[in-house]
Amino acid sequence: MVKLDTNGINPDMLEKLFSSDDMKPDYIALDLKIAPPRYNELASAKNKNLGELIAKSAALIKESGIPHEYRSLVLPENYFSEADIEELVPLTDNDPWYFRAYTPGTCLDEQWNSYTKPPETEVQRLAEFARKLGKNAVTPD
Numbered sequence: 001m002v003k004l005d006t007n008g009i010n011p012d013m014l015e016k017l018f019s020s021d022d023m024k025p026d027y028i029a030l031d032l033k034i035a036p037p038r039y040n041e042l043a044s045a046k047n048k049n050l051g052e053l054i055a056k057s058a059a060l061i062k063e064s065g066i067p068h069e070y071r072s073l074v075l076p077e078n079y080f081s082e083a084d085i086e087e088l089v090p091l092t093d094n095d096p097w098y099f100r101a102y103t104p105g106t107c108l109d110e111q112w113n114s115y116t117k118p119p120e121t122e123v124q125r126l127a128e129f130a131r132k133l134g135k136n137a138v139t140p141d
Contacts, residue, residue, distance in 0.1 A: 001026045001027070002025045002026050002027075003025060003026065003027040003028070003029065004017070004025035004027070004028045004029070005028075005029045005031070006028065006029070006030055006031070006057065007030075007031050007033075007054075008030050008031065008032075008053065008054040008057035008058060009048075009050055009053045009054065009057070010053070010057070011053055011056040011057040011060055014057055014060045014061070015060060018060065018064050018066070024064075024066065025066060026066070026067070027066065027067050027068065027069075028061050028064075028066055028067075028068040028069075029068065029069050029070075029071055030057065030058060030061055030068065030069070030070050030071070031070075031071050031072070031073075032054070032058075032070050032071065032072045032088050032091065032092075032097075033072070033073070033075075033080075034075075034079070034080055034084045035051070035083065035084040035086075035087035035088060036050075036051025036052070036054050036055050036087060036088075036091070037051050037087070038051070038084070039051045039054060054091070055091055058091035058092070059091075062092075062093050067095070068095050069095055069096045069097070069098060070088075070091075070092050070095065070096070070097040070098065071097075071098045071100075072085075072088070072097065072098070072099050072100075072126075073100060073101070073102045074099060074100065074101050074102060074118050074122055074123045074126055075102045075115075075118070076102055076104070076115035076116055076117070076118050077115060078122075080126065081126075082126065082129050085126060085129055085130050085133065086133070089130070089133050089134075089135060092135060094135075094136050095136065096136050096138050097130060097135050097136060097137050097138065098137075098138045098139075099123050099126055099127040099130070099137055099138070099139050100123060100139070100140055101117050101118050101119075101120060101122070101123050102115070102117060102118060103117050104116065104117060120139075120140075123139055123140075124139055127139045
């Protein structure tokens, strides 16, 4: 069995993988960081519309018939918000959407390591918001 973890910024590669039975993964996990229009805030590659790439990847994954999940980190300083969830909802289906707290200390960008971990109550609150929007939001036990 093969699981593919993806940030979704290369939908052309997903199309290639999905078109071949020999390369098709058995399971996919798609990371959804923030609302698609905001993706360039997190990336150094400012010349691409990363949000459009993420949306295309999400659509390919939904249409693939391959079991999948979505994952979102609740970022510090209220960086990931209800507004982000509202914009991410159309990219998801009824497969699980896992929410967990960001943990500093291992980021390549040192700026992010200076932030503190958000409280679990914030993780629970945002997951509950996604549930109210009809999503299968899951949090750590």
